[in-house]
Amino acid sequence: MKAKITEYMSYLGGLARVPLTLAGIMAFVTIAAMTSTPVRASEGLASGWQELSPNAHLFTMDGSNTVVVVGRGEALVMDTYTEAQAKVLKEQIRKRFDVPVRYVVYSHAHADHLRGSAVFGDKVEYVAQQRQLDRLNFLIPFEPSIHRPTRFFDKSLTLEVGGVTVMLEDYGFNHGTGVTVMRIPEAKAVVIPDIVYPQRLLWYGLNDYSPRGILATLRAINATEYEIVVPTHGPTFGRAEVTEFIGFLTDLIDQVKAVIDANLESKGPEETLSIALKEVDLTRYDKWGNYKEWRDGNVEGTFQSLYVGW
Ligand SMILES: [Zn+2]
Structure with missing residues (x-):
């Protein structure tokens, strides 16, 4: 047990290596809001409700988004984040819609998205990839x-929530484990957890991220029909921002790969990594969120993932 606890603490420590400060989150919300273009259902509230479509709603608390789909006599929620947030969410759904929650969907197996889910009790279905x-x-x-x-699914699962269709989709490894993209046709919306944010770099050292997996996922999603992306944190955005982010990822991966191809065999991994840190040029993204803080981490994380073949 002790070894397991130590393992768990270092797992949490790894995830929290560069904790987002509230100021950082607010700066990101501000940047994202300034660069947003039409088709926006969300204003990037710190807390509160917004409507995505008549039966799909967004509940935000402390910058974290829970999509709530409300059909006849029942509701579905995705991600609860903290026990406090889950309790407020449950009470808000009761007051606002007066329907019981039937489904709680887990976006991916990271505790910071799932804490508090048990407040919905033993009668609901907890759905995970x-x-x-x-x-x-x-x-x-x-x-x-x-x-x-x-309840589990593999490639996809369609749920009818009191007459409202919700599709859960898996695009292979990209972040965490079993990341679930949730599609709500009525709102022309896809909920994409944690892997794309407008004009912001990827999370520091890409802990538990595969840049190539994310790229493949976003390309596959962009080949489908949707108008709104609902991220798990921050305001909603659209296809243009996803396309722009695909461009950034492609650039990052291509540059790191070029350094590896030119150096790895003759110079070995350590020297190749330091060359990548020096030579990969991401300055065209220097106005993006967290550029200064996460640039090196993004290069190193991409190097590690390509090196081990993720
Ligand atoms: Zn995560």
């Missing part, structure tokens, strides 16, 4: 506020 199970089995003994998932 099946690759989340191993990680959740590891997490849940340390995180009693996360309910065990009770």
